[in-house]
Amino acid sequence: MATDSTPLIVADRLKIVSAEGTPLVKDISFTLGRERLALVGESGSGKSLTARSLMGLLSSDLRLEATTLNVAGENALTLSERRWNRLRGSQLAMVMQDPKYALNPLRTIGWQVAEPLKLHVRLSRAEINEKVCEMLDAVGLPHPQQLMKRYPHQLSGGMGQRVMLAIALIADPKCLIADEPTSALDHAMRDQVLALIRRLVEQRNMGLLLISHDLQQVSEHCERVMVMYRGNIVDTLAAADLPKATHPYTQTLWSCRPSKATKGQPLPVLDRAAVEAWREDD
Template identity: 50%
Template sequence: MSPLLSVRNLRVDFPTRSGMFEAVRGVGFDLGRERLGVVGESGSGKTMAGRAILGLVRPPGKVTAERMELGGESILNLPESRMRRLRGSRISMVMQDPKFSLNPVMTVGRQIMEGYRLHTGESRAAARDKALEMLRAVQIRDPERVFDAYPHEVSGGMGQRIMIAMMLAPDPEILIADEPTSALDVSVRNEVLRILDRLVGARGMGLIFISHDLNLVAQFCDRVLIMYAGRVVEELPARDLHAARHPYTQGLLNSLPRLDRPVERLAVLRRQQGWRDAPPEGAA
């Protein structure tokens, strides 16, 4: 079975005054109908990789790759008009903080209907029904009221659920979730994750789950990519995360406090220059 998304040697470069800044330096992976976790510290290029797949790197940023295929078709350097037709309808994205990622002057309902109508060409009434259905699917109790509400009138957890409803309404095959729970209270985090998991699972979608939270990814995902300095340093099944071999992954794991194995002092991650250039563990 061919993967939903296949990426080889993806690079994102930004020209700066002091030369080229390489945000992503040769990332490759295949995504099937699974939950793929992408973990790394801030600045490791995980967000940029996600935006490059969506064709959202704005000039002067430059995206190159050996291969970037969606369902077997190359989406590398597609003209903007064709990329636009894929965005939202086949690949979508949920971002970090619903406070900023929802348009403050548009009602929730209009924002959900907008993308859906664009890709399906449905009537207003049908789009309204779909929006209400999606709001119910993300377990919003009073969808009629929320439909007419503005983003500032809903809570953060609700905002993120609205975001999920909005992005899943046109039925994409792939969802990139870029730190979808980092801005939420711990109490609503699990609820949002559960909803996300259920919807993505039921639709047989591929999910790219970007996060810096190792434990979360270990619990939630099937497979994990560890990124460091713009490249993938290790790739392994999520349940084997604690048996990671790369020193960076081990270092990250060791710097987390554990209830079952208390230590006097937590280890501090010491980065080594060699990690930047070494090929990924599995590939060697």
């Protein structure tokens, strides 16, 4: 398959500032191509805010600044809300954390999966129905025709997550942002869903930004990793190099992975003074 080397996202000195003037994300720079890139870090480090800024979904009390922010070939700093609405779904899509809150309880599964097609593609009702069935089958959901008539409360967590993935991918976007897409699932189901995301992203030659706390899964399913700490990107490395990371923060995150070998033992404590000293040296 031919690959396009043009970056899907280019961010240079991206900053997100609160209404009080406090910088929440601080001058971060990165690019995303047609690759699997992970963004990791502890809660509150700015990962989800960064993801929402790339989708034009920041709340009105936050201010976005950047030297450059190009998303799917568009200058995201000057986009109107109408243009954002055209980009979301067609060029980039996002999968949220928990289907219990992300899916509409009042709409059928078929209606919700079909909505991006109705917004972005001109198709007949029969063609939309066919594509919805094909997409539900592609994400591994059985009996698509029957499933289309069901409501979110009738699905398990794993099925709901697959429905959300179907909604995100049905209009063939170039880039998928997955914000903790497996946090509401058990461990076995997490591996299944992440393997499915990886397979579909590779098949469709897309870019993936995966936000996660699980470094073990990141090392298995992603190619590159950005590590975020207190609103800064403090480390960038190949996912395969996580076990031999040299940055003290990345080392601690990797060491905190649960395993049989560490069961019952205290987890490592982050030496924040060492992390700050490393940042000052940089």
